[in-house]
Amino acid sequence: MAVVVILTVTLNAALDVTYRVDALRPGGTHRVEDVHTRPGGKGVNVADVLTQLGEQVVATGFAGPQLRALLPGFVPIAAESRRTVAVLAGAEATLFNEPGPVISAGEWTALLSEFDRLAADADVVVLSGRLPGVAPDAYAQLITRCPAPVILDAEGDCLRHGIAAGPTLIKPNQDELAGLLGRESGHPADLAAELGVNVAATLGSDGAVLSTADGVWRSRPPRAVTGNPTGAGDAFTAALAVGLARGRSWPQILADAVALSAAAVAVPVAGAFDAAMYREFTDLVTVVKD
Amino acid sequence: MAVVVILTVTLNAALDVTYRVDALRPGGTHRVEDVHTRPGGKGVNVADVLTQLGEQVVATGFAGPQLRALLPGFVPIAAESRRTVAVLAGAEATLFNEPGPVISAGEWTALLSEFDRLAADADVVVLSGRLPGVAPDAYAQLITRCPAPVILDAEGDCLRHGIAAGPTLIKPNQDELAGLLGRESGHPADLAAELGVNVAATLGSDGAVLSTADGVWRSRPPRAVTGNPTGAGDAFTAALAVGLARGRSWPQILADAVALSAAAVAVPVAGAFDAAMYREFTDLVTVVKD
Numbered sequence: 294m295a296v297v298v299i300l301t302v303t304l305n306a307a308l309d310v311t312y313r314v315d316a317l318r319p320g321g322t323h324r325v326e327d328v329h330t331r332p333g334g335k336g337v338n339v340a341d342v343l344t345q346l347g348e349q350v351v352a353t354g355f356a357g358p359q360l361r362a363l364l365p366g367f368v369p370i371a372a373e374s375r376r377t378v379a380v381l382a383g384a385e386a387t388l389f390n391e392p393g394p395v396i397s398a399g400e401w402t403a404l405l406s407e408f409d410r411l412a413a414d415a416d417v418v419v420l421s422g423r424l425p426g427v428a429p430d431a432y433a434q435l436i437t438r439c440p441a442p443v444i445l446d447a448e449g450d451c452l453r454h455g456i457a458a459g460p461t462l463i464k465p466n467q468d469e470l471a472g473l474l475g476r477e478s479g480h481p482a483d484l485a486a487e488l489g490v491n492v493a494a495t496l497g498s499d500g501a502v503l504s505t506a507d508g509v510w511r512s513r514p515p516r517a518v519t520g521n522p523t524g525a526g527d528a529f530t531a532a533l534a535v536g537l538a539r540g541r542s543w544p545q546i547l548a549d550a551v552a553l554s555a556a557a558v559a560v561p562v563a564g565a566f567d568a569a570m571y572r573e574f575t576d577l578v579t580v581v582k583d
Numbered sequence: 584m585a586v587v588v589i590l591t592v593t594l595n596a597a598l599d600v601t602y603r604v605d606a607l608r609p610g611g612t613h614r615v616e617d618v619h620t621r622p623g624g625k626g627v628n629v630a631d632v633l634t635q636l637g638e639q640v641v642a643t644g645f646a647g648p649q650l651r652a653l654l655p656g657f658v659p660i661a662a663e664s665r666r667t668v669a670v671l672a673g674a675e676a677t678l679f680n681e682p683g684p685v686i687s688a689g690e691w692t693a694l695l696s697e698f699d700r701l702a703a704d705a706d707v708v709v710l711s712g713r714l715p716g717v718a719p720d721a722y723a724q725l726i727t728r729c730p731a732p733v734i735l736d737a738e739g740d741c742l743r744h745g746i747a748a749g750p751t752l753i754k755p756n757q758d759e760l761a762g763l764l765g766r767e768s769g770h771p772a773d774l775a776a777e778l779g780v781n782v783a784a785t786l787g788s789d790g791a792v793l794s795t796a797d798g799v800w801r802s803r804p805p806r807a808v809t810g811n812p813t814g815a816g817d818a819f820t821a822a823l824a825v826g827l828a829r830g831r832s833w834p835q836i837l838a839d840a841v842a843l844s845a846a847a848v849a850v851p852v853a854g855a856f857d858a859a860m861y862r863e864f865t866d867l868v869t870v871v872k873d
Contacts, residue, residue: 312668312681314679317609317677318677319607319609319675319677320675321677322678323678323679323680325679325680325681325682328682358648359663378602378668378679385610387608387610387611387613389613389615390612390613391602391615392614392615392616392618
């Protein structure tokens with residue numbers, strides 16, 4: 294299999310902290326015996342999935358002093374990166390997501406320079422997640438200067454700005470897609486046509502719709518998977534990146550993304566998937582042309 | 584008024600983080616818009632109260648890389664200091680307290696050397712709070728080498744070890760005191776006599792009992808104060824330190840500590856007190872010899 298290189302960019306990378314407690318008691322004091330930390334953020338999860346797939350991946354983004362110990366290759370910033378705190382009581386997770394740090398003009402320039410260096414060798418570039426304190430057109434700036442195909446997984450204003458710069462593919466969920474056009478709902482293919490961009494829209498357990506200039510396809514997983522949907526979207530994005538990098542057809546890309554994201558639901562942490570389930574679903578998943 | 588110097592030691596200093604949310608929803612995801620951080624730990628609170636009182640205070644302890652930005656004078660350690668996370672929803676606070684960091688042998692030696700330097704110029708030394716990952720006799724080691732009177736505010740094993748080294752005064756609450764002797768309860772004066780140490784035992788809104796070799800006194804605030812009892816114990820300790828440093832009588836020391844801790848309840852944050860209420864209570868608080 295030819296070697297391809299995928300670059301993931303996580304501008305608002307996080308230190309994901311997990312506190313395990315016996316029970317969450319609102320108003321109470323909890324002595325946390327077990328603190329687990331890992332690097333997080335959607336692009337970091339995409340990179341982890343790609344690594345599990347055996348693909349060659351390079352990850353960049355911003356990292357504050359503490360996060361840099363875990364992501365040494367990221368562009369350093371003076372402010373600490375945001376944290377997410379997950380309080381785990383049995384199987385129930387309660388999440389607290391901090392806002393992102395402010396990025397200085399010099400730090401943004403350093404990121405652009407690192408991006409140019411890495412994107413020059415990349416077959417596909419993935420831009421994932423919300424923005425920290427940077428200009429709302431940050432993704433648009435990256436897309437404009439990127440020599441490789443770009444997948445953009447973002448929301449709201451930064452997605453809107455990014456679309457104007459012409460990404461190869463965007464990956465919203467159905468609600469985000471409708472929200473972009475100020476609608477409550479709508480068929481993904483109609484919304485995509487209106488936006489004038491290729492869209493892989495996730496529909497939760499109903500699978501996904503891929504709407505491109507070449508056609509519209511729909512796919513759903515062969516059976517329902519119970520588990521943790523956190524991270525399924527990042528596995529979906531990882532599969533899109535592999536498919537684009539390897540020059541696969543649109544329906545092949547969609548089928549693979551639906552199989553991989555369903556296999557990610559079976560695993561409790563983001564950035565990983567159930568390999569046996571992925572192999573099984575790869576053979577079973579079907580794609581229908583709309 | 585003569586200048587006295589009080590040294591506070593906070594071996595397990597913390598970064599106190601406050602997340603403000605609209606409502607705490609167990610199992611939900613909370614976007615935290617407002618993150619507030621401040622240095623914390625009981626000895627840090629004692630130092631803040633002493634500063635508000637106009638006393639000269641020197642604070643030391645251990646601080647990891649991130650906390651050092653807020654406590655530059657503390658002894659640096661490689662591990663990050665613990666965090667406490669307070670989730671504030673309206674007036675309700677839900678607290679998560681991380682365990683402390685592991686301290687290396689070299690870091691402990693550096694602390695002893697800094698302690699010797701600072702304690703040589705101190706009129707009173709205050710040792711406050713739980714221990715991080717150090718030997719359980721850490722407080723005993725500090726007390727043994729300390730040339731100044733020592734107030735020890737700790738719990739459990741490290742308090743037990745500390746008592747054996749002969750502190751000037753310990754400041755448990757009534758339950759902690761009984762627990763030291765493996766009892767459910769007991770009169771503070773009897774428990775203190777059995778332990779062979781001077782004890783200022785706090786009784787919550789009922790005030791406090793001071794049991795010394797010279798006698799036993801009891802005091803209560805002139806009226807109930809509603810508010811936040813967090814930090815009242817640290818204000819109590821601060822007043823004990825001032826009284827010892829200034830050579831006041833035991834009943835004077837007790838009255839002042841009860842007045843100041845009641846005035847601290849009126850203020851929502853630890854390390855501060857209501858100055859007008861403190862002045863009022865100083866005139867009104869009474870002490871009874873047991």
